[in-house]
Amino acid sequence: MMISTLANPHKFMAFSRWATPVLGILGAALIGGGLWLGLAAPPDYQQGETVRIMFVHVPAAWVSMLAYACLGGASFVSLVFRHALADAAAKAVAPIGATFTGMALVTGSLWGRPMWGAWWVWGDARLVSVLVLLLLFLGYMALRASIDDEAKAARAAEILALAGLINLPVVKFSVNWWNTLHQGESIMRTGGPTLAPVYLTPLLLVGAGYSLSFGALWLMRTRGEVWRRRAASLTLQAALT
């Protein structure tokens, strides 16, 4: 129901008008609270103070995956139902996803420096997967930017996003498999469900906050895209009459 309501551009604009600031404020609050808890947590007995980078790194990696899933989903809807709003949403989400992915890479590198003694360790399968994800986003944006005809650019980019979405699990599997082949080369796993609650709570809070902020950014950029298209079609109409 929600989706079919939002599929109507007017209802989407009405909904997103109040949803964008609400999501943004909620997200910022959650991030602030989570980071505050995270900074108050005691230093890890193994990682020391460095553990705190995890609170910005791991959620960024989560959201980058989420963003690609959103890109693939919006592309699928646009391809199958030929829905213009879905295309606007797909176009809007790519740079946000690339930014979160870049953030995950940079913070991962900052976190790895004291832990591994190197800025980058190929032995960490997650980081490598995130790098491939960044290249998928970059390829999507490059393809879209290189085609002048907007309708053709949308269709080509949708096909590419779907191909990437189908390929992504295989990429994850292959990178993990590649990693086990080279086992024992300084692999340091980021936390998981076994993480102590004192770290898990801020991590989940920041993760939720990142996701909500991502939603707010996405709505904002989609709104911008819808406005841009309306303006373009109005200009065209004015020129024709």
Next chain:
Amino acid sequence: MMISTLANPHKFMAFSRWATPVLGILGAALIGGGLWLGLAAPPDYQQGETVRIMFVHVPAAWVSMLAYACLGGASFVSLVFRHALADAAAKAVAPIGATFTGMALVTGSLWGRPMWGAWWVWGDARLVSVLVLLLLFLGYMALRASIDDEAKAARAAEILALAGLINLPVVKFSVNWWNTLHQGESIMRTGGPTLAPVYLTPLLLVGAGYSLSFGALWLMRTRGEVWRRRAASLTLQAALT
């Protein structure tokens, strides 16, 4: 005088008609004599029987350099004096040069196998230079093949051949310099003026024979190219009248 005479296509065809077989027979005789002497020579105290590969390898490397010089020279004449025969000669020489270059690489690899225990040693500057030469020939042929308009193909290929000719001494210098940087990594120099006469004589004989055969092949292919062009222009005339 010789050149200006040959520049006339009719005189060139008359000259090359008897010169091609004469050069071919002379070249074959010299190669045969040189190889006979070479096979009769005693095995080298260091290289053993393998030294005999030198008699086909070194002259091939010489002729490959000669062929590129001819390609560059013919291209220069064609570019400056806009002479069609020079262009035909340049087009004709490239595959011959590539063949001699390939021969030098293959025989060098066969010679290297027992000497170095490896089919190829990057530490040998001469082999690496010859490989770059092969790529220069291949690039010339590929550029020429990819342009449909014959006049444009000729002009573009000429510019490339001249650029290659200017670059070639720098390539030789850089490969030698690169090689001295990695000194001590199994460099085995092929003979030189210090070679014993029992090896030097067959080497020079085969070298002269290769050069003459190269000349014969070049004349033959240039004749073929001239015939091809005459036939094409006759077909065109017939179609127009």
Next chain:
Amino acid sequence: MTALVALFRRELALTWGRGGGPLLAVGFFVAAALMFPLAIGAAPQRLQAVAGGVTWVALALASLLSLEPLFERDFDTGALEILSLGPLSLEVIAAAKCAAQWLATGAPLALAAPVVAVSLGATVATGALVGLAATIGGIAFAFLGGTGAALALAGRRGGVLIALIVLPLLTPPVIFGGAAIANFAAGLPWAGGMILLSAYALATVALTPFAMAGACRNALS
């Protein structure tokens, strides 16, 4: 069926015969591989450790970049539109094109690959495995690269665009083939990588024709 055979022969003739044919791809492959010893240095032990991997990456790049004219040529001349009106569906046409590309360019590259690998210091047995991996992996490179070429049709930015959108998708085959080659060279079990590479190649044959047909329809519309 005769239409398919005729199409395949046409594609093969076009890819093999026109403008240098496989010479371009093989020449680029050799030239790219040559750059590595020149940049890294001639030390045999250093080269040997990376010989298989460098050959494998140069091969993937050569396959990808030589795909540029696969659809573009027919798109520019209008032949793609004519073909799409014929008895064969665009899916079949795209698959035939990629198969012809594999035969005309992938096979010569697969023949050249062992020579390049051995010259970089791999053993002859490793070189043979590189050739086998190039033959199987060439299918994945041709079909995924063909998808990129079809998508880039409307974009006209050429080979770099194709390479950028396809290279991330090529991560799995590059890993599988590279692991098989590296493990074989190290005396470890290598069949797993080869099987995964084959499975991936088959999956691309099954799936990418739909993407290519969609991309061609989009470019033609």
Next chain:
Amino acid sequence: MTALVALFRRELALTWGRGGGPLLAVGFFVAAALMFPLAIGAAPQRLQAVAGGVTWVALALASLLSLEPLFERDFDTGALEILSLGPLSLEVIAAAKCAAQWLATGAPLALAAPVVAVSLGATVATGALVGLAATIGGIAFAFLGGTGAALALAGRRGGVLIALIVLPLLTPPVIFGGAAIANFAAGLPWAGGMILLSAYALATVALTPFAMAGACRNALS
């Protein structure tokens, strides 16, 4: 002079702004460099030994392949013919195009190069030297690659053809830059390679505009 400035700004805007701009070249560079650890394996000591060289070769390839539209775009739109009728000679036009290409694509690549080199295991100091080599070598890549792009204009085979005809000519800069990087990483004197690289880059700036102008005249005739 104003004509030259106007032309340079036009070229810069076209190369920077259109169709993804430097994103394509940098993306291809990163993607190509990523393929090496995937194919070679993650062992740090193995990667570290070739980090500088692999970065350097990937950089040369990315520079070359992104040059494809340099003359082709203007040739297709007829802008090259119009420019050739203007007050500037084709030699100057070609040089301005290559300089703009260097600024718009070479500079971002030179910024990305240290990051890639360090991620492959080079030290930060080596990474800085890779960046310097990329900046200087980028001139040679842009001007020699521009020559290839101008020559390939009439050929329409795209980036592979450009790469194949230019790569052998690039042997000296690849060697000079690679040697400087490898020697620096090994603690040996490295200034010689850098000086030779700079000299080579200057020579290309002085000589290649004539070749490019000749090639453009040939394509336009």
